[in-house]
Amino acid sequence: MSSLSLTKPPVINKTNSLIQACTKVIKQKSASFHIPGHKSHKQFNHFLSNGQSYDLTELVNLDDLYHPQSTIKKIETDLSSKFGSVESIISTNGASSLIIASLIEIAKFGTRVIVPVNSHVSVINALILTGLEPIWLEPDYDENWNLYTTINITKLKNTLSNNKNEQIAGLIITSPTYAGDVSNISQIAQICQEANIYLIVDESHGSHLLFNGQESLSALKTTAHIVIHSLHKTLSALTQSACLHINQKLPFNTNDLKNNLKLISTSSPSYLIMLSIEESLKNLNSENFISVNNIQTEINQNLASLNHIYHYKPNHQIDSWHILIKSNSITSDKLASFLINQGIYPEGLIGNGVLLMLGLGSQNNDSKFLRKALNAFKESKPQTNSVSPKFNKPLPLFNQVMSPRQAYFAKTKTIKVADSLNKISAQNISICPPGTPLIVPGAIITQEIKNNIKDLSIKIVNV
Ligand SMILES: Cc1ncc(COP(=O)(O)O)c(C=O)c1O
DSSP: OOGGGGSSOOOOOTTOOHHHHHHHHHHHOSEEESSSTTTTOTTSOGGGGGHHHHOOOSOTTSOOTTSOOSHHHHHHHHHHHHHTOSEEEEESSHHHHHHHHHHHHHGGGOSEEEEETTOOHHHHHHHHHHOOEEEEEOOOEETTTTEEOSOOHHHHHHHHHHTTTSOEEEEEEESSOTTOBOOOHHHHHHHHHHHTOEEEEEOGGGTTTTTTTOGGGSGGGTTOSEEEEOHHHHSSSOTTOEEEEEOSOOSSOHHHHHHHHHHHSOSSOOHHHHHHHHHHHHTOOHHHHHHHHHHHHHHHHHHHTOTTEEEOOOSSOBOTTEEEEEESSSOHHHHHHHHHHTTEEESEEETTEEEEEOOTTOOHHHHHHHHHHHHHHHHTOOOOOOOOOSSOSOOOOOOBSSOHHHHHHSOOOEEEGGGOTTOBOOSOEEETTTTEEEEOTTBBOOHHHHHHHHHTTOOEEEO
16 A cells, blocks of 8 residues: 555656656655555664565575475464464465455355455455455444444344345454454454354454554454454565464365465565565564554644644544544645655545554654644645545445456446446446445446546546
8 A cells, every 4th residue: 555645646757767756755755654564664674785685586495485394384383373373374465365365265165255345455356256245244434534444233243134045154354444443353253153154354454453552452362263464564574465364273274275375476475575574573572562652652642732633533442553633624635745745654545534654663753753744734824625525425335236256257348437327337446545445346336436436537447
């Protein structure tokens, strides 16, 4: 994910190379509130100073990610013992690949899966690949911040009882969400156990929860079956580092999941990424987490003293390393642009807020730079902006008339969005971040969905 999608598309300078563009951002940036969690801190990923040498492949004695026997096996065993799982596996293709690999496995146990509408795009991709049919579930919605929050237990129970005759394989939920909202996973796991279905928790945003004093929020402390972590989001590992924890004894094991992973992943897994996962396990010490928690406390105190900035503090549980703010006078894209101009790089726009993410590499100075920028924002007295936030109400539940797989692989045509009313979408359109779908293959494009797609300046769609 990136903060590049925060504002209007940048003016394309065709003479700039990617390295020039990256160098410019690095020079401009004084504080990193975005993923990856190492925040480019030199204290982490030491091998990168000699990165070219360590960019290796499966040479003698270097083990094999998909059939690990020695060093890579040890990383996975260490992961499992640090996170307290039954077994764990790593991936160099992000949590996205592990979400798909687990849904491929689940598809062996039923034809349908319960999918909250705030699920990450990789879940929708898995539906296309597996043929699993979604039963959509609407999480609770925060009207003030325009975002989905936690799984609504009553709706989950109703969904299960309304679909008693379906072959439901499982439920996949996102917790924490992109804004940090944490669901009552213990209760959800209990409900899944009673219904005899698998519970997969996409805990991509919560790899740090066991270590920063919020362990009771982690799905690993519940009877959820599978828990997936995106290790690069808040820990020190490199982008695309991820792991999957089997959290209970299951009728399948890590070999089965590895086979699924092989179907959809590169056959040349990056040793740089695997080395960074190995190193990230050594960084799970309390001093590192206390240091970030102190920064978080200082930021929270600063925010509490600013009456021109609101801080997202819902009534339910929330991960403290996700800090969502908005202004009382200006839209979030303008606030984000202002911050970027001051060298403060947020993670993205979530609902109508700006998300600031902490990670293991967060620095003391980050809090000071943020305070200075937010004070400067007050001084600059930006004009009240009349532009309303995009999608300022829950998206309509999808009217699924065929499975995502059927629609994706059907004969399709590309038409103007303007002509798409009541057509069946053959594609998935997601806003990134948070990567949740506006429309999925096999669902009807209603007037509201059509308007939302148009609001994203998308002109054509496959139907
Ligand atoms: C909720 C959620 N799940 C899964 C992912 C995918 O993680 P990865 O980037 O490691 O593939 C993301 C990425 O932003 C996410 O926000």
